[in-house]
Amino acid sequence: MKGHVDLLLLATLRQGPLHGYGVVEKLRDESEGAFDLAEGTVYPALYRLERAGLLASRWTNAAGRRRRVYRLTRRGRAELARESDEWKSFARAIESVVT
Amino acid sequence: MSELLAELERELRAVGVRGRLKRRILAEAEDHLRSDQGAVGRFGSPRRVAVEAARVAHPRMLLRSALVYAAVVALFVLPLYGIPENTLPPAPWSERPDYLTWKLYVAEAAWVIALGAAAAAVLLAWVRVPRGALAALFCSAVALGVAAGVGSVGAVQWTDAVPGSGTTLVLSLGATAALGCAAAGALASAERVRRLARDLPS
Numbered sequence: 001m002k003g004h005v006d007l008l009l010l011a012t013l014r015q016g017p018l019h020g021y022g023v024v025e026k027l028r029d030e031s032e033g034a035f036d037l038a039e040g041t042v043y044p045a046l047y048r049l050e051r052a053g054l055l056a057s058r059w060t061n062a063a064g065r066r067r068r069v070y071r072l073t074r075r076g077r078a079e080l081a082r083e084s085d086e087w088k089s090f091a092r093a094i095e096s097v098v099t
Numbered sequence: 100m101s102e103l104l105a106e107l108e109r110e111l112r113a114v115g116v117r118g119r120l121k122r123r124i125l126a127e128a129e130d131h132l133r134s135d136q137g138a139v140g141r142f143g144s145p146r147r148v149a150v151e152a153a154r155v156a157h158p159r160m161l162l163r164s165a166l167v168y169a170a171v172v173a174l175f176v177l178p179l180y181g182i183p184e185n186t187l188p189p190a191p192w193s194e195r196p197d198y199l200t201w202k203l204y205v206a207e208a209a210w211v212i213a214l215g216a217a218a219a220a221v222l223l224a225w226v227r228v229p230r231g232a233l234a235a236l237f238c239s240a241v242a243l244g245v246a247a248g249v250g251s252v253g254a255v256q257w258t259d260a261v262p263g264s265g266t267t268l269v270l271s272l273g274a275t276a277a278l279g280c281a282a283a284g285a286l287a288s289a290e291r292v293r294r295l296a297r298d299l300p301s
Contacts, residue, residue: 019130020127020130020131021130021131021134021138024131037143038141038142038143038144038147038148039131039138039141039142039143040107040128040131040142040143040144040145040147040148041143041147041148041151043124043127043128043131043148043152044124044148044151044152044154044155045151047120047123047124047152047155048154048155051155051159065130065133066126066130067127067130068123068126068127068130
């Protein structure tokens with residue numbers, strides 16, 4: 001999974017803004033638990049993507065809880081599209097050899 | 100949960116992650132751990148989270164140190180040019196003696212080299228080439244030392260040769276000492292980042 005974390009995090013935010021726990025939850029649900037990552041490491045990764053201009057974030061208050069919500073930037077969407085295409089080509093190539 | 104947060108705080112401090120980023124990670128971690136009962140078990144080792152945070156923070160810390168250092172080097176224009184130009188009394192000679200002229204030129208040339216190397220260090224830190232940035236900082240520090248040393252000797256000799264220039268000497272040497280301390284602080288900060296980054300597990 002290491003090396004694909006950025007793509008996975010960007011992809012989880014494709015449908016809308018989420019806080020860190022929401023990102024982890026969505027990643028777990030959509031992968032049906034296949035990605036067993038140390039959840040705490042998601043936060044430095046989100047910060048790194050934000051520093052790279054691929055995500056934007058802000059603090060929000062909901063139901064008395066202060067949470068930082070992340071969303072894709074325009075650059076983030078472009079990067080997600082690029083990485084998704086790369087991944088699909090790679091997966092197709094592997095599949096054609098293996099099957 | 101509080102034990103895990105306290106450990107995370109210690110680990111972040113140990114790898115040099117401080118200030119706003121540390122507060123932010125701790126706040127997000129706390130929110131995460133409160134989200135469900137199993138979150139503590141799935142959070143992962145605080146050391147690992149701190150190391151990942153450090154990998155993000157260190158390049159920025161190095162860039163900040165390089166920027167501060169470059170700004171300090173630029174301010175050396177004051178003892179080298181600004182202060183003497185504005186406070187020295189008229190010199191008693193029509194042509195400046197050679198023993199002062201060469202020191203002036205060497206100090207100025209060394210300062211220009213120091214400034215160029217500092218700018219290169221900022222650029223290299225910006226594009227995340229830490230080894231290159233540190234090498235450029237080292238070169239700049241050597242050149243700055245030459246500029247400060249030769250310039251200071253020249254300033255003392257000038258004071259001997261030109262009556263009434265004692266104030267300029269005091270101001271120039273004072274500024275050189277203060278800026279030298281600031282430059283040393285910025286370099287020490289960059290060196291600290293290098294050591295912290297070196298000690299991170301690969």
